[in-house]
Amino acid sequence: MSERLRVDPIGCQGHGVCAELLPERIALDEWGYPLLAAGDLPAGLRREARRAVAACPARALHLTGTPAGPVLRALQRLPRQHTGNTQDQRPQSAS
């Protein structure tokens, strides 16, 4: 599954830590706010991208399209139960 970086423009405080940790994908504008490279994150940069996300002091940097965790994948493999409810209430995958 492809992943992309996203910045919450309201939450970002322009610390610039993300650009220091992932200069291959993040530059800073003249005020110190991040400019993200367009497109999907290359597989070879996923580890560095997760480090940058974890280091953001404002929790404003995110990875989207993250592959589903093992619990969600297990839930999605379960057979549908017939409860009389016409709506499927299982969580949907992020894709």
Ligand code: SF4
């Ligand atoms: S580290 Fe976080 S708060 Fe700082 S510029 Fe990057 S996204 Fe914004």
